[in-house]
Amino acid sequence: MTKAVRYDEFGGIEVLRVDDVDRPVPEDGQVLVQVRAAGINPGEAAIRTGAMAEIFPSTFPSGQGSDLAGVVAEVGAGVDRFSVGDEVIGFSEKRAAQAELVLVDVDNLTPKPRNVSWEVAGGLYVAGVTAWRAVHSVQLEQGEAVVVSAAAGGVGSLAVQLARRAGATVIGLASERNHEWLQSHGVIPVAYGAGAAERIETAAPAGVDAFIDTYGGGYVELALALGVSVERIDTIADFAAAAKYGVKTEPGTDARPGAEVLAELAALIADGHLEVPIANVYPLAQVRQAYTELERRHTHGKIVLEP
Incomplete structure (x- = not known):
């Protein structure tokens, strides 16, 4: 078994919990990542309350989160770009990043530079x-x-x-x-x-x-x-x-793949040309406290969970 954030209904922070779930098994083109850090974002809170249900419909129990960084724990068939033990940055399209182990499509991952911290890498995507x-x-x-x-x-x-x-x-x-x-x-x-x-x-x-x-x-x-x-x-x-x-909402006209942009940003961070301020880091078990701080909307930089 492994731990993951879950909720069974739309609602406030009180619906969040950390459950024991079955260990995920990677299928073709998937990578199982042992998460070292997972960022949290305002959009996730809006999805959880149901405010964006028409755009992002949910099925329950639902997981939560997109941002992640960690170590490759297992690879599925057809994956040759990464091996067990590789350090990676990426994102989940299944609202599942806030967990100890997460399945990620291989195209949603990029290598983590050694001199980029886990906290920064894990909160980078969104x-x-x-x-x-x-x-x-x-x-x-x-x-x-x-x-x-x-x-x-x-x-x-x-x-x-x-x-x-x-x-x-x-x-x-x-x-x-x-x-x-x-x-x-x-x-x-x-x-x-x-x-x-x-x-x-x-x-x-x-x-x-x-x-x-x-x-x-x-x-x-x-x-x-x-x-x-x-x-x-x-x-x-x-x-x-x-x-x-009639004003714009990102991404505008340039929608390069997320992993490609992640790689560019990670390189800027590694070279000292971009700083990602970290407001706070919480253990996964304190996911409610992390979102309580986030929803005050006065943080400087990113809040990150550490499974």
């Missing part, structure tokens, strides 16, 4: 690929000004760095306690809340060219009020506003 696609979606050019909301969060903290690498002037909306971190990464920090539009205009006197919204709650409207054209606004959180105004 936030990293989302940030990468959002930045590519708004098509930044050298010297342009882009605003990123929730700039110190799991996705935002990566989006600001990737936007800087694209040559943009980056304005990060965040609480003041995260301003020092943003400044250390070449980002102009701006406090969110009342008066944010005026503060952004002061930070970008020539105007704002693009806007990446990683939080929701009116930032699409703020971007439009700042004069940003709809094709240069991308939201990963406010789908109602996207439908209403």
